[in-house]
Amino acid sequence: MFQLLATDGSTLARRGRLTTRHGVVETPVFMPVGTQGSVKSVHPDELESLDTQIILGNTYHLFIRPGVEIVRDQGGLHRFMNWQRPILTDSGGYQVFSLAKLRQITEEGVHFQSHLDGSAMFIGPETAMEIQAGLGSDIAMLFDECPHYPCAREYASRSLDLTLRWAARCRNWIDAHRPDGQHHFGIIQGSVYPDLRQKSARALVEMGFDGYAVGGLSVGEPEEEMIRAVEHSVPALPEDRPRYAMGLGTPPQLLEMIARGIDMFDCVLPTRVARNGTAYTADGPLNLRNNRFENDSSPLSEDTAPSCRGFSRAYIRHLLKSGEILGLRLVTLHNLHFYLNLMNSARCAIENGTFAEFKAAFISRYLEKQQVT
Amino acid sequence: MFQLLATDGSTLARRGRLTTRHGVVETPVFMPVGTQGSVKSVHPDELESLDTQIILGNTYHLFIRPGVEIVRDQGGLHRFMNWQRPILTDSGGYQVFSLAKLRQITEEGVHFQSHLDGSAMFIGPETAMEIQAGLGSDIAMLFDECPHYPCAREYASRSLDLTLRWAARCRNWIDAHRPDGQHHFGIIQGSVYPDLRQKSARALVEMGFDGYAVGGLSVGEPEEEMIRAVEHSVPALPEDRPRYAMGLGTPPQLLEMIARGIDMFDCVLPTRVARNGTAYTADGPLNLRNNRFENDSSPLSEDTAPSCRGFSRAYIRHLLKSGEILGLRLVTLHNLHFYLNLMNSARCAIENGTFAEFKAAFISRYLEKQQVT
Numbered sequence: 156m157f158q159l160l161a162t163d164g165s166t167l168a169r170r171g172r173l174t175t176r177h178g179v180v181e182t183p184v185f186m187p188v189g190t191q192g193s194v195k196s197v198h199p200d201e202l203e204s205l206d207t208q209i210i211l212g213n214t215y216h217l218f219i220r221p222g223v224e225i226v227r228d229q230g231g232l233h234r235f236m237n238w239q240r241p242i243l244t245d246s247g248g249y250q251v252f253s254l255a256k257l258r259q260i261t262e263e264g265v266h267f268q269s270h271l272d273g274s275a276m277f278i279g280p281e282t283a284m285e286i287q288a289g290l291g292s293d294i295a296m297l298f299d300e301c302p303h304y305p306c307a308r309e310y311a312s313r314s315l316d317l318t319l320r321w322a323a324r325c326r327n328w329i330d331a332h333r334p335d336g337q338h339h340f341g342i343i344q345g346s347v348y349p350d351l352r353q354k355s356a357r358a359l360v361e362m363g364f365d366g367y368a369v370g371g372l373s374v375g376e377p378e379e380e381m382i383r384a385v386e387h388s389v390p391a392l393p394e395d396r397p398r399y400a401m402g403l404g405t406p407p408q409l410l411e412m413i414a415r416g417i418d419m420f421d422c423v424l425p426t427r428v429a430r431n432g433t434a435y436t437a438d439g440p441l442n443l444r445n446n447r448f449e450n451d452s453s454p455l456s457e458d459t460a461p462s463c464r465g466f467s468r469a470y471i472r473h474l475l476k477s478g479e480i481l482g483l484r485l486v487t488l489h490n491l492h493f494y495l496n497l498m499n500s501a502r503c504a505i506e507n508g509t510f511a512e513f514k515a516a517f518i519s520r521y522l523e524k525q526q527v528t
Numbered sequence: 529m530f531q532l533l534a535t536d537g538s539t540l541a542r543r544g545r546l547t548t549r550h551g552v553v554e555t556p557v558f559m560p561v562g563t564q565g566s567v568k569s570v571h572p573d574e575l576e577s578l579d580t581q582i583i584l585g586n587t588y589h590l591f592i593r594p595g596v597e598i599v600r601d602q603g604g605l606h607r608f609m610n611w612q613r614p615i616l617t618d619s620g621g622y623q624v625f626s627l628a629k630l631r632q633i634t635e636e637g638v639h640f641q642s643h644l645d646g647s648a649m650f651i652g653p654e655t656a657m658e659i660q661a662g663l664g665s666d667i668a669m670l671f672d673e674c675p676h677y678p679c680a681r682e683y684a685s686r687s688l689d690l691t692l693r694w695a696a697r698c699r700n701w702i703d704a705h706r707p708d709g710q711h712h713f714g715i716i717q718g719s720v721y722p723d724l725r726q727k728s729a730r731a732l733v734e735m736g737f738d739g740y741a742v743g744g745l746s747v748g749e750p751e752e753e754m755i756r757a758v759e760h761s762v763p764a765l766p767e768d769r770p771r772y773a774m775g776l777g778t779p780p781q782l783l784e785m786i787a788r789g790i791d792m793f794d795c796v797l798p799t800r801v802a803r804n805g806t807a808y809t810a811d812g813p814l815n816l817r818n819n820r821f822e823n824d825s826s827p828l829s830e831d832t833a834p835s836c837r838g839f840s841r842a843y844i845r846h847l848l849k850s851g852e853i854l855g856l857r858l859v860t861l862h863n864l865h866f867y868l869n870l871m872n873s874a875r876c877a878i879e880n881g882t883f884a885e886f887k888a889a890f891i892s893r894y895l896e897k898q899q900v901t
Contacts (some may be wrong), residue, residue, distance in 0.1 A: 193848060196853040200835065221822070221846045228823050229842050237838040449594070450601055462573065465610040469602050473565060473594045480569040480853055 156338060156365055163510040163515065164245045167389065167416035170505040173366075173397050175293035176208065176336035177241040178208075182418040183501050184399060185409070185494045186211045186243060191220070192236050195426050196484045197491070199238045205460060205492050206499075209241040209293070211421040214286050215250030219269045221277065223289040231291030244292035246283040248299045248342070249370070249402070260300065262317070274478070280324040288334035295334070296368065297325045299342040304375040311346035318344050319358050326362045338365035340399060346371060347380050349387040356391035367392050368399040369417070382411060389416045406435060406497055407521055410514045413501055415451075420498075425490035430483045432475040435493040437517070438524035443486065448472045455485070460492035529711060529738055530770045536883040540762065540789035543878040546739075546770050548666035549709035550606065550614040555770060555791040556874050558782070558867045559584045559616060561799065564593070568799050569857045570864070572611045578865050579872075582614040582666070584721030584794040585588060587659050592642045592649065595602045596662040604664030616794070617665035619656040621715070622743070622775070633673065635690070635787075639733050645877045653697040663709035668707070669741065670698045672715040677748040684719035691717050692731050699735045711738035713772060719744060720753050722760040729764035740765050741772040742790070755784060779808060779870055780894055783887040786874055793871075796864035803856045805848040808866040810890070811897035814841075816859065821845045828858070833865035 161170040171182040187194045187202065188211045194202060202210065212232055217223065229235045232242055251258060255276075257266035264279020276331050278286075283298035299318045302311055322341055329339050341359035345351030359367060369388045372381050385400055392398055399419035409420055425435065432443040436456045441448075443455075451468040463485050474482025497517075504513035533745075534543040544555040560567045560575065563586045567575060575583065585605055590596065602608045605615055624631060628640035628649075637652020651659075656671035672691040675684055695714055702712050714732035718724030730805050732740060742761045746755050757771055765771055772792035773785050782793055798808065805816040809829045816828075823842040847855025870890075877886035 178833075191850045191852055192843070193850075193852045193854045196857075198835065198854060198857065220850060221842070225823055225842060229825055229840055235840070235843050237843070450598055452602055462571065467602055467608070469598060470565070470608050470610070471593070473598070473608075477564045477566075477593060479564055479566045480857075481566045481571060484569075484571065485852075516706075 157395060159394060161387060161506050163414075163505050164508055165511045166414040166514075168413045168501070168505050168510045169416060169418060170502055171397060171418055173418075175209075175241040175338065177239065177293050180208045181502060183210055183413045183498050183505075184419050185420075185498045186419065186421040187491055187494075188213075188421055188423045189236065190423075191216045192226075192232065193519055194491075195430070196480065196487050197426075199236065200463065201236070202491075203240070204462065205488065205493070205495055207240070207495060209243060210238065212236075212242050212244045212290065212292060213247070213250060214244050214283065214290065215247035215254065215278075217290060218247060218278070218286055219271055219282055223286045227289045227291075230511045233291060241293040244287045244290055244296065245296040246287065246296040246298040246342075247278050247400070248283070248296075249301045251278060252301045252303075260317075262297070262320070264321075280321040281328045282381050284328045284332070284334075284339075288332065288337065292337065293390035294338045294340060294366070297322050297339065297341050297364070299344055301371050301374065302344065302346050304346070304380075306346040308346075308348055311348055311351055312346075315344050315351050315355055315373045319355065320344070322359060322362060326364075329495055340364055340397075341367040342370040342401070343388045344371045345384075345387075347376065347384060349383070352384060352387035353391055356388050360391060360393060364396070366397040366399060366419075368401050370401050372400060373402040373404065378408065381408070382415070385412060385415050385417060406494070407518045409497065409516060410501065414514060416512070422494075425494045426487050429490045432472075432482070432486060434486050435490050437520055443468060443472045443475055446474075446519050455489045456493075458496070463489045463492075484526075529767060532767060534755065534786075534879050536878050537881055537886075538884045539787040541786045541874070541878050541883045542789060542791060543875055544770060544791055546713065546791075548582075548614040550612060550666050553581045553614055554875060556782075556786045556871050556878075557581055557792050558788065558871045559792065559794040560864055560867075561586075561794055561796045562615075563796075564589045565599075565605065567864075568803070569853065569860050570799075572609065574835065574861060575611070575864075576613070577835065577867055578861065580613070580864070580868060582616060583611065585615050585617045585625060585663065585665060586620070587617050587656065587663065588620035588627065588651075590642050590663060591620060591651070591659055592644055596659045600662045600664075606664060613662075614666040615658045615669040617669065618774070619660065619669040619671040621656070621669075622674045623674075624651060625674045629752075629801050631901055633690075635693075637671070637694075644901075653694040654701045657698050657701045657705070657707075661705065661710065665710065666770075667711045667713060667739070669713065669851065670695050670737070670789050672717055672743055674747065675719050675721070679719040681719075681721055681724075684717075684721055684724055688717050688724050688728055691715070692728065695732060695735060699737075713737055713739040713770075715741045715743040715774070716761045717744045718757075719758075720749065720757060722756075725757060725760040726764055729761050732741050733764060733766060737769070739770040739772060739792075741774050742901070745773060746775040746777065746814050751781065754781070755788065758785060758788050758790060765789075779867070780891045782867075783874065783890060787883070787887060795867075798867045799860050801858035802863045805845075805855070805859060808863050810852050810893055811892050815846045816841060816848055818845075828862045829866075831869070833861045836862045
């Protein structure tokens with residue numbers, strides 16, 4: 156399912172190809188986030204025009220609304236969303252810990268109240284796998300506990316042991332049910348503790364999954380801790396399986412992670428900051444609400460998305476200031492294009508053996524201009 | 529500029545062709561409303577895909593934000609919005625009376641406070657024409673006073689006299705400045721009083737404009753009054769000029785107006801109700817938020833817009849309930865398609881001499897099912 160096409164000489168960057176039942180994914184890849192069955196404000200035809208290869212769906216959100224029965228009745232998540240390319244679903248673990256109310260963790264799983272109406276719900280390892288099989292995603296994530304940051308070593312260690320027992324139960328469920336063509340990725344936890352990260356990675360590899368994710372990132376830790384967590388996890392992982400850093404990151408962070416051997420990313424940043432009027436460019440982010448764009452006839456950037464061409468910064472600023480949906484739509488498309496295009500450039504650079512130079516030049520320009528403006 | 533291609537045998541319906549400097553408009557025509565320089569939630573490429581021939585822009589809104597100077601600096605409203613087909617701008621009259629605060633009507637024009645920040649502003653007949661020349665619209669509307677409903681005869685009469693004196697000043701401004709290629713339409717007022725409507729129409733025709741609009745409609749009057757106001761205005765209008773009923777209406781109302789000799793319409797209904805989850809169909813409007821659509825796999829309608837095909841009512845309901853922008857986008861596209869398609873069918877029916885039957889069949893089906901559901 157995963158073919159390693161090229162590796163970089165001076166970093167751990169990899170160029171790979173992941174095969175799923177809804178098509179092939181060229182890595183490194185960025186997955187736009189479709190939390191509630193929709194990448195916010197974007198039509199699936201637009202995602203295709205942007206050359207989006209794979210998107211992420213959120214099990215927790217779809218579980219509480221509209222409910223997995225409806226998605227299944229409607230022919231699965233692909234048909235429900237009218238999206239024919241691959242989908243990865245998370246297991247709901249992260250949202251249970253970040254969004255749900257009154258959660259109670261037991262050996263069996265997690266009891267919680269829906270953040271929408273407070274109704275009592277439960278997700279455990281088997282439920283998480285059942286839901287994702289019902290959604291029909293191409294890649295399903297194992298159910299894990301995601302500890303907060305900072306996290307005392309004792310809690311992190313006990314939490315990791317629980318996550319590993321849950322992983323074994325997921326493994327059993329998968330072996331018993333073998334959902335047709337679905338891949339399953341384990342999630343490495345262990346907070347900031349190198350030995351726990353290593354233990355987690357080794358135990359998951361021992362059980363054997365189709366891919367491995369580094370979880371528990373982007374929960375408030377400094378960037379160095381985020382990078383170290385990946386550095387401590389990756390060495391224990393096999394070369395022939397895809398590696399996914401969950402919930403990351405800024406454009407420079409993505410390149411740092413690729414240089415450390417990561418193949419897959421998802422992040423709400425490009426869509427979320429777009430709704431506040433922030434556009435990514437090679438010279439750093441621009442806040443389009445700024446007065447200096449009031450009469451600026453230039454486009455968002457020279458290499459903006461095809462559907463953003465022909466619109467000036469002045470116009471997009473006017474739309475944002477006026478609360479017009481087209482404004483956030485255009486910035487969302489621009490930002491997704493920027494992230495997807497960054498991954499495309501990274502793939503080319505790895506193939507050409509120039510990834511280290513590409514990364515250094517990109518980060519230098521991205522951060523330099525940011526400081527002057 | 530206006531060519532009468534066919535007239536209906538049994539009604540006053542007309543099939544015409546209006547030529548503007550940004551292209552030809554086949555009538556009867558519906559103009560989607562782009563209040564603040566954007567048809568809410570819709571990309572101009574999507575408007576083109578829907579075969580939108582002409583859109584409406586609001587002078588009042590663009591005057592207070594971003595200001596006419598910025599639109600002019602950015603190359604005019606077409607270039608600002610990235611829309612290359614015709615644009616009609618209203619004069620701001622209606623919004624000054626419906627939105628602005630602390631307005632004071634003088635012979636000179638209207639002093640008012642912006643509804644956004646309370647700043648003091650003025651629009652008079654000459655200003656309204658100047659602004660619209662600056663926006664560069666293809667069709668500019670004269671500045672008028674739009675009386676409320678109900679309106680005492682004495683007020684309606686005095687208001688009409690003021691509107692006619694303003695029309696004469698607009699005529700003088702146009703003759704003095706001759707904005708390149710712009711057409712100018714007079715607006716008939718007179719509230720519900722037949723003789724005032726006739727007087728208004730005759731006086732405007734005497735001054736001579738490129739087209740004539742029936743204004744002061746959709747201000748709270750019953751449907752019969754709305755229809756009568758048109759019936760009292762139209763007979764005084766020349767055959768060889770387009771006729772525009774401002775701010776209308778429901779699908780059956782549009783057909784009633786076409787049958788009474790109207791060629792052009794604009795209305796916020798298809799875009800506004802879409803944002804509340806209401807979709808127009810040949811069997812009447814559907815409220816997609818209704819529980820009965822929870823697991824409904826059928827499309828919005830069999831003949832929905834191309835970009836809405838492949839999405840079930842269940843999915844669109846889920847998006848609307850979840851506050852996802854894609855939900856209101858899809859219903860907006862569907863409703864615009866419905867309105868534009870209705871006009872297309874009306875044009876064909878007039879050409880084929882079957883308009884009366886088409887209208888009767890459409891209205892009967894539209895209202896019949898509405899009563900059972």
